[in-house]
Amino acid sequence: MSPLLLANRNAAALWTALAQARGNELVQRPGFVGVRGSERGGTRILLLGPDPDEGDLAALTELVRSRRDGKVVVEDQFGAVDMGDLGLTPRRLPVMIRDTAPPGSAGGTSPSSSAMEVVRADSPDLLETVERVVAHGFPLSGFLPWHPGEVFPRTMLERRDVEFFLITRDGVPAGACMVILDGAVGGVYWVTTLPEHRSRGVGRALMHAVLERLSGLPVTLTAATAGKPLYDSLGFDVITQATWWS
Structure with a gap:
């Protein structure tokens, strides 16, 4: 499985676990996983591949439009959708992965403070x-x-x-x-x-x-700007720039 698909599958597992634990509505379709959360948690949608079909796009659009409080995030690691027409704004975040490595091989120097x-x-x-x-x-x-x-x-x-x-x-x-x-x-x-x-x-x-x-x-994560230098030093590589629509 490609590094991008590994990262994407793990993100899907995250949002599935959170939805189940929080008692949120979980929407599972071939092209995306959606979580209709609480008023405070909002709605989260994760694209599962680069080619969502018409049914997936229609269901995704309806899920976004049904969130009247506007708290929606659509995470697209594949550049598969444009949510601008639905009033969402994009930002780019790097998806990173670190290849399989033996114990003790993390890059950089581990802080030795006993504190x-x-x-x-x-x-x-x-x-x-x-x-x-x-x-x-x-x-x-x-x-x-x-x-x-x-x-x-x-x-x-x-x-x-x-x-x-x-x-x-x-x-x-x-x-x-x-x-x-x-x-x-x-x-x-x-x-x-x-x-x-x-x-x-x-x-x-x-x-x-x-x-x-x-x-x-292998270990995967999505990096914020402030954290990326640390992940670079630990041996993580960027595999894509995901678009987060919100």
Whole structure:
């Protein structure tokens, strides 16, 4: 399977997992996956291939138009659609992948400070901390003010394909991320460092721990502008510029 299709399939697994955990309506068609979320969460649509048919395009258009509050994101990794006529505005974000690598092979130098510790968030209390860090640090503005359990419901701890990681600095929560495992690739999402801990190596330490956990698998992510230099240094390569319509 091509790197782009691996990344796309992992993103589909992410939105499927979130829809199921949050109790959102999940729309699954050959050409896209759609999540009709809450008023705060909005609607999310992910294109699954470069050639959606007329039925897919009609269903996608209806899903966008039915969102009266305007909270819609259409993620198109293939350049397959133009949502401008529906009032959406595009932005470009790089989809990146890191080839299979053995343990300890992450690029760059891992911060050695004993003040930082990365743990898997596998309990309700730790998950709530991860959720708070991501909601405020990323930030997820649609979910602010933050309500515990709304972004990452506790039922996500029961899923084998989802893992959460928390990094502390001097014993204080400093960053977090979410990982989706679909067998062929690991996807990393919402890599977050809280503002007061930025420029201290927190993001690099977190990514080193995650890459160690995912050793033996390709790893994919979509990079924000601020994070791309870190991912470049860790051996990630850009495979496409996805268009996000919102």
